[in-house]
Amino acid sequence: MLFGLGHAPSFNKSLYSQPTARGVGSPCTPKSKSGREREREREREREREHAQTHRKGLMFKGVRVSMASALIRGAGAISCRGNSMASCGSMSLGVGHLSWSHRLYFQAQTLHKMDELYGTPSNLRFKSMTSLSRHLATSSCASQEAPVELVKKKCIPCETKNLRPMSRESAETMIEQIPGWSIVEDEGKLRLTRAWKAKNFLKGLEFFQLVADVAEAEGHHPDLHLVGWNKLSIDIWTHSIGGLAENDFILAAKINAIPAEDLFRKLSHVGKQPSGTS
Numbered sequence: 568m569l570f571g572l573g574h575a576p577s578f579n580k581s582l583y584s585q586p587t588a589r590g591v592g593s594p595c596t597p598k599s600k601s602g603r604e605r606e607r608e609r610e611r612e613r614e615r616e617h618a619q620t621h622r623k624g625l626m627f628k629g630v631r632v633s634m635a636s637a638l639i640r641g642a643g644a645i646s647c648r649g650n651s652m653a654s655c656g657s658m659s660l661g662v663g664h665l666s667w668s669h670r671l672y673f674q675a676q677t678l679h680k681m682d683e684l685y686g687t688p689s690n691l692r693f694k695s696m697t698s699l700s701r702h703l704a705t706s707s708c709a710s711q712e713a714p715v716e717l718v719k720k721k722c723i724p725c726e727t728k729n730l731r732p733m734s735r736e737s738a739e740t741m742i743e744q745i746p747g748w749s750i751v752e753d754e755g756k757l758r759l760t761r762a763w764k765a766k767n768f769l770k771g772l773e774f775f776q777l778v779a780d781v782a783e784a785e786g787h788h789p790d791l792h793l794v795g796w797n798k799l800s801i802d803i804w805t806h807s808i809g810g811l812a813e814n815d816f817i818l819a820a821k822i823n824a825i826p827a828e829d830l831f832r833k834l835s836h837v838g839k840q841p842s843g844t845s
């Protein structure tokens with residue numbers, strides 16, 4: 568720490584290049600950062616690049632790992648090739664052994680999905696596979712809590728590999744989570760459908776705008792029908808696979824969650840469905 572100098576020392580460059588922590592009238596004005604500071608800055612930059620690189624998905628040895636196609640169905644096992652990490656959620660990370668040095672950054676859409684599902688903090692960062700494994704073993708999935716409800720889930724990209732249309736039986740099971748919706752079969756293809764009666768034409772469009780916002784946020788889109796000025800219906804299925812996938816149920820659940828009672832006509836009779844449905 569350099570203070571104002573009482574006497575004029577022989578000029579020593581290193582003295583003057585150190586940043587002054589404090590000093591009255593110190594003649595030193597930090598000209599450049601010390602080597603150690605520059606090294607720390609470079610390290611921080613490398614860390615930021617690391618995190619940036621892996622934002623889009625877990626990268627192990629240059630292999631992008633997407634868990635998007637993995638359906639979380641409750642107890643199961645997470646395993647890395649050769650490393651069983653923790654028993655929870657039927658998620659599989661098909662990853663090789665990590666070849667990186669001490670610091671691994673897992674800031675990835677895949678883990679973000681796990682964050683969302685299991686309430687773990689986002690931007691997870693682990694120093695090693697061991698600490699990741701320990702984290703997984705302690706996160707809520709280890710207690711095998713019931714899977715997260717549909718409305719809290721996130722749609723996965725429709726182009727995800729291995730995405731297949733679900734069976735009628737699976738659809739019948741899942742439909743119970745989205746009151747007001749029903750399954751329609753068209754030439755062997757399943758889709759979800761629901762109808763409403765709006766108070767008027769504009770309120771019908773207003774509801775569709777709210778639905779459109781949800782669809783855009785999810786990257787998954789419904790078919791919207793508005794006929795007879797106030798009769799609304801929505802059909803949902805996954806076009807890329809010509810059938811139903813979990814995405815469709817997530818979207819339906821999020822549509823059900825839109826606060827839009829004031830846009831619909833009250834039911835003339837008290838039905839089991841929320842108000843506003845026809």
Ligand SMILES: C[C@H](O)[C@H](O)[C@H]1CNC2=NC(N)=NC(=O)C2=N1
Pocket residue numbers: 724725726786787788789803804805806807808
């Ligand atoms: C590129 C874009 O993500 C895809 O085309 C998405 C858009 N929204 C979609 N919505 C629905 N319902 N099915 C799809 O297959 C689909 N694909």
